[in-house]
Amino acid sequence: MPGTPTARYAYFGPEGTFTEQALRTLPAAGRAVLEPLPTITAALDAVRAGDADAAMVPIENSVEGAVSTTLDALATGDPLMVLREVLLPVRFVLCARSGTALADVRTVASHPHALAQCRGWMSATLPQADVVPAASTAAAAQAVAQDAAFDAAISSPLAADRYALEVLADGIGDVRDAVTRFVLVGRPGGAPLPTGHDRTTVVAYIADDHPGALLEVLTEFAVRGVNLTRIESRPTGERLGRYCFSIDAEGHVDDARVGEALMGLRRVCADVRFLGSYPRADAARPGTAPDDAGFRDAQAWLARVREGRTT
Ligand SMILES: O=C(O)C(=O)C[C@]1(C(=O)O)C=C[C@@H](O)C=C1
Numbered sequence: 065m066p067g068t069p070t071a072r073y074a075y076f077g078p079e080g081t082f083t084e085q086a087l088r089t090l091p092a093a094g095r096a097v098l099e100p101l102p103t104i105t106a107a108l109d110a111v112r113a114g115d116a117d118a119a120m121v122p123i124e125n126s127v128e129g130a131v132s133t134t135l136d137a138l139a140t141g142d143p144l145m146v147l148r149e150v151l152l153p154v155r156f157v158l159c160a161r162s163g164t165a166l167a168d169v170r171t172v173a174s175h176p177h178a179l180a181q182c183r184g185w186m187s188a189t190l191p192q193a194d195v196v197p198a199a200s201t202a203a204a205a206q207a208v209a210q211d212a213a214f215d216a217a218i219s220s221p222l223a224a225d226r227y228a229l230e231v232l233a234d235g236i237g238d239v240r241d242a243v244t245r246f247v248l249v250g251r252p253g254g255a256p257l258p259t260g261h262d263r264t265t266v267v268a269y270i271a272d273d274h275p276g277a278l279l280e281v282l283t284e285f286a287v288r289g290v291n292l293t294r295i296e297s298r299p300t301g302e303r304l305g306r307y308c309f310s311i312d313a314e315g316h317v318d319d320a321r322v323g324e325a326l327m328g329l330r331r332v333c334a335d336v337r338f339l340g341s342y343p344r345a346d347a348a349r350p351g352t353a354p355d356d357a358g359f360r361d362a363q364a365w366l367a368r369v370r371e372g373r374t375t
Contacts, residue, residue: 074116080202080223086246087120146340159224173204174218184238258316284328320359
């Protein structure tokens with residue numbers, strides 16, 4: 065549309081990361097300016113500073129679990145909000161400068177999450193190789209292309225192509241159907257409207273360390289039939305033993321059962337950071353949650369009771 069400013073999306077780069085691929089699956093990315101930034105924190109800070117409208121970052125992998133840098137960067141600093149999620153199958157290749165044979169590979173660089181997902185293949189195929197952590201899989205491929213310090217990288221096929229590297233082995237992940245979940249994060253505003261297949265992300269800070277603190281948090285969801293799809297405890301950084309819980313729950317903040325669970329959570333916690341309600345990428349509907357009619361009915365009943373009516 066004439067006069068509509070072009071959206072700017074930052075992502076965890078450089079070019080060729082799985083994160084870039086995840087971002088490019090969104091139709092809106094085709095009309096936006098995409099900016100690779102070298103770290104997850106830099107991508108999220110660009111949103112906070114107003115230099116980007118939103119940022120794509122990895123949050124969770126089906127094999128290696130949570131991306132703690134993302135969880136911690138969302139839990140602290142100026143508040144941000146998850147707007148969308150993307151699920152991307154991850155396939156890894158071992159790539160090197162042209163002319164390198166597999167037998168010549170002595171050093172392999174990659175993102176720690178990728179190295180962990182290829183551990184079995186590496187120990188069976190290159191047991192003597194030194195493994196070097198890199199900022200991202202694409203940063204590893206870029207480093208191999210530019211510098212002889214590393215012989216090979218574990219990256220996406222896209223990064224091997226982008227940095228003109230030769231693929232020495234394809235499909236080297238230990239788990240064939242590995243998937244990474246990415247989130248598009250913007251500044252706080254209205255959450256996307258409920259779709260019936262949503263996810264809500266929050267961070268719960270318990271008031272003090274006491275027996276049953278985690279049970280209290282879980283109870284607020286359980287008694288309202290809200291299913292959790294992820295819960296992680298992360299240190300707050302204040303001192304040893306201080307943890308917060310990073311939680312993904314099924315449903316939308318506008319759903320009565322989720323709203324009530326969040327109110328309950330707010331009552332039993334020192335603080336709750338709401339990180340957004342957004343559509344699930346797999347479009348899965350909550351399995352066992354009671355429908356909201358029961359909650360509305362109970363609320364209307366309470367209002368009648370408070371007015372002195374008995375039915
Ligand atoms: O390094 C990349 O290409 C990324 O997008 C990051 C990342 C991750 O953080 O898990 C994404 C997907 C893969 O599981 C490996 C690495």
